[in-house]
Amino acid sequence: MNKINVGLIGFGTIGSGVVKVLQQKAKTLEKKLGLNISLAWICDLDIESTRGLDIDRNILTSDVQKILNDQNIQIVVELIGGIHPAKEFILQALKNKKFVVTANKALLAEEGAEIFEAAKANGVDVYYEASVGGAIPIIRTLREGLVADRVETVYGIINGTSNYILSQMAQKGCDFKIALREAQKKGYAESDPSLDINGGDSAHKIAILARLSFGHEVDFKDVYVEGIENIDLCDIRYAAEMGYCIKLLAIAKKSEGSVQLRVHPTLLPKKHILANVDGVSNAILLRSDFVGEQMLHGPGAGQLPTASAVVSDIISIAQKMQGSLRQDNCLVNIDPEKLKVNLIDNIETRYYFRFSALDEPAVLSQIAAILGKNNISIYSVIQKGRRQEQSVHVVMMTHDAKEKDIAQALLEINNLPVIKRKSVAIRTERI
Amino acid sequence: MNKINVGLIGFGTIGSGVVKVLQQKAKTLEKKLGLNISLAWICDLDIESTRGLDIDRNILTSDVQKILNDQNIQIVVELIGGIHPAKEFILQALKNKKFVVTANKALLAEEGAEIFEAAKANGVDVYYEASVGGAIPIIRTLREGLVADRVETVYGIINGTSNYILSQMAQKGCDFKIALREAQKKGYAESDPSLDINGGDSAHKIAILARLSFGHEVDFKDVYVEGIENIDLCDIRYAAEMGYCIKLLAIAKKSEGSVQLRVHPTLLPKKHILANVDGVSNAILLRSDFVGEQMLHGPGAGQLPTASAVVSDIISIAQKMQGSLRQDNCLVNIDPEKLKVNLIDNIETRYYFRFSALDEPAVLSQIAAILGKNNISIYSVIQKGRRQEQSVHVVMMTHDAKEKDIAQALLEINNLPVIKRKSVAIRTERI
Numbered sequence: 001m002n003k004i005n006v007g008l009i010g011f012g013t014i015g016s017g018v019v020k021v022l023q024q025k026a027k028t029l030e031k032k033l034g035l036n037i038s039l040a041w042i043c044d045l046d047i048e049s050t051r052g053l054d055i056d057r058n059i060l061t062s063d064v065q066k067i068l069n070d071q072n073i074q075i076v077v078e079l080i081g082g083i084h085p086a087k088e089f090i091l092q093a094l095k096n097k098k099f100v101v102t103a104n105k106a107l108l109a110e111e112g113a114e115i116f117e118a119a120k121a122n123g124v125d126v127y128y129e130a131s132v133g134g135a136i137p138i139i140r141t142l143r144e145g146l147v148a149d150r151v152e153t154v155y156g157i158i159n160g161t162s163n164y165i166l167s168q169m170a171q172k173g174c175d176f177k178i179a180l181r182e183a184q185k186k187g188y189a190e191s192d193p194s195l196d197i198n199g200g201d202s203a204h205k206i207a208i209l210a211r212l213s214f215g216h217e218v219d220f221k222d223v224y225v226e227g228i229e230n231i232d233l234c235d236i237r238y239a240a241e242m243g244y245c246i247k248l249l250a251i252a253k254k255s256e257g258s259v260q261l262r263v264h265p266t267l268l269p270k271k272h273i274l275a276n277v278d279g280v281s282n283a284i285l286l287r288s289d290f291v292g293e294q295m296l297h298g299p300g301a302g303q304l305p306t307a308s309a310v311v312s313d314i315i316s317i318a319q320k321m322q323g324s325l326r327q328d329n330c331l332v333n334i335d336p337e338k339l340k341v342n343l344i345d346n347i348e349t350r351y352y353f354r355f356s357a358l359d360e361p362a363v364l365s366q367i368a369a370i371l372g373k374n375n376i377s378i379y380s381v382i383q384k385g386r387r388q389e390q391s392v393h394v395v396m397m398t399h400d401a402k403e404k405d406i407a408q409a410l411l412e413i414n415n416l417p418v419i420k421r422k423s424v425a426i427r428t429e430r431i
Numbered sequence: 432m433n434k435i436n437v438g439l440i441g442f443g444t445i446g447s448g449v450v451k452v453l454q455q456k457a458k459t460l461e462k463k464l465g466l467n468i469s470l471a472w473i474c475d476l477d478i479e480s481t482r483g484l485d486i487d488r489n490i491l492t493s494d495v496q497k498i499l500n501d502q503n504i505q506i507v508v509e510l511i512g513g514i515h516p517a518k519e520f521i522l523q524a525l526k527n528k529k530f531v532v533t534a535n536k537a538l539l540a541e542e543g544a545e546i547f548e549a550a551k552a553n554g555v556d557v558y559y560e561a562s563v564g565g566a567i568p569i570i571r572t573l574r575e576g577l578v579a580d581r582v583e584t585v586y587g588i589i590n591g592t593s594n595y596i597l598s599q600m601a602q603k604g605c606d607f608k609i610a611l612r613e614a615q616k617k618g619y620a621e622s623d624p625s626l627d628i629n630g631g632d633s634a635h636k637i638a639i640l641a642r643l644s645f646g647h648e649v650d651f652k653d654v655y656v657e658g659i660e661n662i663d664l665c666d667i668r669y670a671a672e673m674g675y676c677i678k679l680l681a682i683a684k685k686s687e688g689s690v691q692l693r694v695h696p697t698l699l700p701k702k703h704i705l706a707n708v709d710g711v712s713n714a715i716l717l718r719s720d721f722v723g724e725q726m727l728h729g730p731g732a733g734q735l736p737t738a739s740a741v742v743s744d745i746i747s748i749a750q751k752m753q754g755s756l757r758q759d760n761c762l763v764n765i766d767p768e769k770l771k772v773n774l775i776d777n778i779e780t781r782y783y784f785r786f787s788a789l790d791e792p793a794v795l796s797q798i799a800a801i802l803g804k805n806n807i808s809i810y811s812v813i814q815k816g817r818r819q820e821q822s823v824h825v826v827m828m829t830h831d832a833k834e835k836d837i838a839q840a841l842l843e844i845n846n847l848p849v850i851k852r853k854s855v856a857i858r859t860e861r862i
Contacts, residue, residue, distance in 0.1 A: 298725025
């Protein structure tokens with residue numbers, strides 16, 4: 001049994017979790033799999049605090065080169081996050097023929113092509129199960145389970161913070177700010193929660209999934225993104241009345257020779273299986289040609305689930321190494337030609353609208369006229385009693401309509417003198 | 432790129448699906464993974480009909496030895512099902528150092544120890560993703576994704592036929608026989624549906640999952656099994672009134688130093704995520720120490736999903752082979768000591784009861800007295816109006832009670848002169 005030496009870069013929450021899992025499971029891994037995985041170095045700026053773990057202080061270093069240049073290190077685990085200097089560390093590790101395990105979704109989404117190219121050129125590989133959906137085995141499922149299938153659609157609830165906030169608003173009837181504060185209190189949201197609630201985190205993750213699902217490199221800038229910052233409690237309530245819930249959905253789907261890549265709040269029928277994914281949970285629904293539909297559901301974040309996914313990657317690499325130290329053969333070839341993404345303007349979707357209008361008889365006919373002129377037909381309407389400023393809420397669901405027609409119609413409607421506030425428009429997914 | 436030669440034994444529904452998937456995806460596999468997988472032989476008793484596929488008739492044979500003794504065949508795919516002669520074929524293939532892919536749950540559940548031992552002794556391995564949950568990547572998740580976790584509980588809805596029948600009864604209000612006939616008409620149930628509806632198929636599958644989850648060989652006879660044959664529509668309705676649905680649940684869970692292994696109809700709270708798994712779908716919920724709870728959900732059967740899982744196994748083996756033709760190193764070591772299974776009598780569960788009793792004042796007190804004497808306390812009671820033969824239904828939910836106390840109480844209650852029919856008792860899982 002050869003020893004596999006691991007160097008860990010980043011000793012924060014997830015990093016400490018990885019150390020904990022490796023320490024607790026060392027004997028089991030030896031017994032169950034015949035693997036001797038040794039943590040040779042831990043690199044972090046803070047090498048004083050031991051994070052409540054019993055570790056040999058001699059393996060703590062603040063000099064990352066000790067890991068990157070150590071001939072004995074076969075696997076480098078990068079858990080510092082962010083693009084720089086994570087990218088430089090990983091590229092150097094790959095150049096030195098080390099396998100890399102990372103949970104860095106921003107880096108893989110934005111600079112993945114370069115990273116994976118470097119891995120291939122050096123005959124090693126990058127594992128990243130923890131980058132999407134925490135411990136949900138979505139990367140493994142796409143790389144291995146569905147390897148013979150052509151994936152058609154990926155729907156993901158892949159940001160736990162947003163899902164927790166929307167679930168709280170729906171269940172407790174509280175507004176966005178209160179739900180966000182609650183999420184921060186429970187540790188589900190950072191003190192700066194921007195990337196979670198503005199959809200950026202989900203966009204990183206769906207870019208990673210789209211690359212694997214469709215076998216093309218993805219230009220991250222092609223992902224259309226809207227967050228949940230403007231979701232109002234009353235919209236959650238009106239949606240519920242009509243049998244829908246609102247989720248921050250990440251969508252990657254094939255349509256007419258190109259692909260849609262988008263992240264936005266979305267109305268989903270309450271009976272749909274994704275509508276029942278609540279709290280900090282994540283879920284990913286896949287549709288593929290042979291398997292049909294399947295869904296993976298689980299904790300999308302958290303120290304130990306994420307650490308467990310990192311360790312499962314370390315083990316996969318270690319098993320491969322014990323079989324052969326030659327070139328890794330499980331690389332999935334990705335076409336370097338960028339995925340052809342359909343611009344949001346060309347997409348057709350059903351919409352939920354809420355107009356805040358003066359309580360006057362002609363309001364509905366004025367709105368309906370503008371919608372008709374822009375090729376948007378109305379599926380259903382609810383008009384709600386008087387609100388503040390003498391205004392009423394007019395709530396509508398449309399049939400499928402072109403995004404650019406929607407944008408034009410909203411512009412015209414918002415300019416009507418009877419409209420008191422900016423209109424609310426949320427996409428609905430026929431799932 | 433070396434050619435990987437595959438020999439297929441069994442050219443029925445799943446076998447034809449595998450041929451179809453391999454044919455359709457040959458070019459993709461070559462491009463995406465650099466694999467050249469060639470179907471060298473197809474063995475079946477019927478080598479006349481081509482199953483609507485365009486195949487070279489020269490690779491069809493009814494002589495299985497052509498596959499088992501062909502030096503060029505590296506992977507044998509067994510899809511004939513049943514214990515014999517599948518077992519003998521697989522053992523011979525392993526002895527000849529061939530990797531084996533199978534969907535044979537009966538064989539693996541009942542004779543798995545011998546099969547896996549032979550694989551290990553010959554430095555090869557057996558892959559069986561398709562044996563449980565069709566294309567749901569549950570085997571891969573347990574073997575790889577959760578490799579660092581200690582699995583505590585496995586809950587599975589893993590028989591599509593039973594789940595379809597129970598879903599139809601609940602949704603359409605039809606009785607068991609009609610739902611079964613509907614399932615047969617749609618091809619979801621065999622003309623002899625015994626193994627599906629009596630729980631035997633789920634028992635095979637949970638035995639396979641328990642072995643992998645807990646790392647011990649399982650004595651299949653230790654699995655307690657009850658089927659859905661006796662589920663009456665009125666019980667589904669009473670359960671619904673109390674906020675529950677009835678599912679055929681397969682359970683493997685650790686409790687006090689041993690393990691519970693059981694398959695039986697089970698009341699589940701309607702809000703639970705497993706309660707929403709309807710129709711022929713399968714779902715498996717896993718609880719483990721680091722990851723917590725996760726659920727995999729998808730089509731549990733069907734030609735193409737199952738074939739896709741078989742092909743994913745073929746590909747995993749082929750990838751491994753291209754890396755190294757030496758001993759396979761991904762064997763999970765299973766302790767040959769049989770899993771210590773808790774006898775059903777020692778288990779404590781909550782129960783749903785339905786008593787058919789004479790509509791007399793003293794009925795409830797007589798029943799309650801017997802339950803009390805046997806240490807069973809009542810959680811809630813509904814008494815339903817008069818039914819046929821002047822009898823009423825008394826429906827109860829209990830608190831946790833010992834199985835043997837339940838059995839004793841039912842025996843005494845069924846002997847009461849006021850009781851008109853055999854009482855109904857269905858377990859409830861606090862999930």
